[in-house]
Amino acid sequence: MQFCLLRVLVVCCFLCVPSWSVAQNPNIVVIYVDDLGYGDVGCYGARRVNTPNIDRLAAEGCRFLDGHSSAATCTPSRYSLLTGNYAWRKRGTGIAPGDATSIITPGTPTVASLLQKAGYRSAAIGKWHLGLGADAIDWNKPISPGPLEIGFDECFLIPATGDRVPTVYVSNHEVVGLDPNDPISVSFGDPIGDEPTGLKNPELLKMQWDHGHNATIVNGISRIGFMSGGKSARWVDEDMADVLTQQAIRFIDRHVATHAKQPFFLYYNTHDIHVPRAPHSRFVGSTELGPRGDVISELDWSVGEILRTLDQHGLRDNTLVIFTSDNGPVLNDGYKDQAVERNGDHTPAGPFRGGKYSAFEAGTRVPFIARWPRRIAAGTTSAALMCQIDFLASFAALVGEPLPNEMQFDSENHLPALLGESSQGRESLVLQAGVLALREGPWKLIEPGKGPAVSKQVNIETGNSLALQLYQLSEDPGETTNLAKQEPQRAAEMMERLDQIRDRR
Numbered sequence: 001m002q003f004c005l006l007r008v009l010v011v012c013c014f015l016c017v018p019s020w021s022v023a024q025n026p027n028i029v030v031i032y033v034d035d036l037g038y039g040d041v042g043c044y045g046a047r048r049v050n051t052p053n054i055d056r057l058a059a060e061g062c063r064f065l066d067g068h069s070s071a072a073t074c075t076p077s078r079y080s081l082l083t084g085n086y087a088w089r090k091r092g093t094g095i096a097p098g099d100a101t102s103i104i105t106p107g108t109p110t111v112a113s114l115l116q117k118a119g120y121r122s123a124a125i126g127k128w129h130l131g132l133g134a135d136a137i138d139w140n141k142p143i144s145p146g147p148l149e150i151g152f153d154e155c156f157l158i159p160a161t162g163d164r165v166p167t168v169y170v171s172n173h174e175v176v177g178l179d180p181n182d183p184i185s186v187s188f189g190d191p192i193g194d195e196p197t198g199l200k201n202p203e204l205l206k207m208q209w210d211h212g213h214n215a216t217i218v219n220g221i222s223r224i225g226f227m228s229g230g231k232s233a234r235w236v237d238e239d240m241a242d243v244l245t246q247q248a249i250r251f252i253d254r255h256v257a258t259h260a261k262q263p264f265f266l267y268y269n270t271h272d273i274h275v276p277r278a279p280h281s282r283f284v285g286s287t288e289l290g291p292r293g294d295v296i297s298e299l300d301w302s303v304g305e306i307l308r309t310l311d312q313h314g315l316r317d318n319t320l321v322i323f324t325s326d327n328g329p330v331l332n333d334g335y336k337d338q339a340v341e342r343n344g345d346h347t348p349a350g351p352f353r354g355g356k357y358s359a360f361e362a363g364t365r366v367p368f369i370a371r372w373p374r375r376i377a378a379g380t381t382s383a384a385l386m387c388q389i390d391f392l393a394s395f396a397a398l399v400g401e402p403l404p405n406e407m408q409f410d411s412e413n414h415l416p417a418l419l420g421e422s423s424q425g426r427e428s429l430v431l432q433a434g435v436l437a438l439r440e441g442p443w444k445l446i447e448p449g450k451g452p453a454v455s456k457q458v459n460i461e462t463g464n465s466l467a468l469q470l471y472q473l474s475e476d477p478g479e480t481t482n483l484a485k486q487e488p489q490r491a492a493e494m495m496e497r498l499d500q501i502r503d504r505r
């Protein structure tokens with residue numbers, strides 16, 4: 001009798017559990033790193049830096065071996081990730097100047113607006129670099145449109161990059177900590193203000209510039225662009241990882257406290273490991289590689305803090321965490337920070353050729369890890385061809401929210417591959433550097449293009465060549481042997497298919 005009662009009770013309890021706690025869509029955290037190369041973290045082979053937290057993510061989830069950003073620089077990759085469309089279809093999506101207006105206009109469907117429709121609360125934290133405002137920005141007034149107008153509920157941003165003015169954070173529509181009596185002015189043309197510049201006052205710098213980056217000095221580092229005013233609002237580079245990590249943690253804490261019944265989407269964009277590389281003193285000297293290695297340690301710490309926060313709230317099991325990078329690695333990106341001199345035998349690009357800005361594989365093949373303990377098997381790897389452009393359609397499938405069907409997207413639903421349930425990813429993928437490249441299975445075609453074969457400033461092979469290039473990556477991951485002449489028909493057919501995709505809309 002007692003046993004029967006117990007059974008009835010157990011069944012009742014099960015039936016009474018509110019449906020959201022059984023079937024609630026997972027929280028989604030995208031950790032989007034800046035300029036991190038395929039070979040820059042332990043779980044992808046790095047031996048000169050320790051990344052225990054990133055490695056833990058991989059050990060508890062699926063590590064993708066052929067995961068890509070859609071472009072070899074920041075703005076187009078971020079545009080594609082959020083909109084599900086190739087950036088090269090739209091003008092003005094190259095590396096955005098620090099005063100660019102909003103590149104994704106309100107009304108454009110985005111990952112954030114899709115998830116918002118599906119009941120998520122969302123935050124964009126960290127690097128934005130997709131422009132803000134509709135006209136020339138006045139940093140002293142409310143700044144709109146921005147993330148809040150394309151589906152995010154809140155934001156805390158580095159407006160462009162760490163090396164561009166204005167060196168201030170923007171929270172929702174306001175510059176954080178601005179004194180109205182000390183207004184901000186910014187110029188990417190003629191000099192403004194009377195503050196020292198890297199060009200005229202190199203003796204004031206704690207880190208020398210190498211190319212570009214010689215305008216207004218803020219916190220001992222000269223930047224791209226001139227800035228005056230806004231002194232109370234200026235960030236301290238060494239504190240940036242702490243500030244952004246704190247913001248991410250606070251968003252999760254607040255969400256749990258006030259919106260626990262809703263899932264959340266956290267789009268967390270680190271400044272690390274972009275230039276200027278200015279780690280907090282806790283991480284200085286943590287590697288032999290100088291600042292570039294030390295900011296990888298700092299990045300790993302930040303990832304660990306976010307994972308710890310999920311654990312603390314009991315959210316680990318039902319949160320999909322994706323860790324990836326907006327483009328491949330670069331050593332000297334404009335500051336003399338010892339990245340080249342102290343690199344030693346570290347291989348930021350792993351086995352691949354090129355790097356940031358390059359149409360060769362290292363431009364876009366980046367660390368790409370997905371962890372969701374409830375659905376993704378721990379400690380797995382996948383060779384599926386994956387791209388961040390597919391987050392839109394894959395998340396739509398995940399949360400059961402249809403994509404607006406009057407629109408055409410480049411984004412494809414590869415949820416089964418993302419969850420490690422299928423080994424089949426994309427059949428084809430267009431990758432953007434100065435020129436476009438097409439991946440199909442192990443084959444890679446790079447269209448002919450003018451421009452230098454090696455970018456002198458950053459010392460990276462661009463992939464530019466007047467000749468058509470064709471590589472077989474499973475046999476030749478380093479893209480050493482151009483097979484276009486041996487396989488003219490395959491090369492011509494792939495070129496035709498690249499043109500078809502280009503002309504599709």
Ligand code: NG6
Binds near residue numbers: 213334
């Ligand atoms: C380049 C900058 C480089 C970096 C890049 C954007 C110069 C000479 N170089 O123009 O330092 O800021 O833009 O990087 O100014 S990205 O990761 O945001 O695409």
Ligand code: CA
Binds near residue numbers: 274
């Ligand atoms: Ca980048």
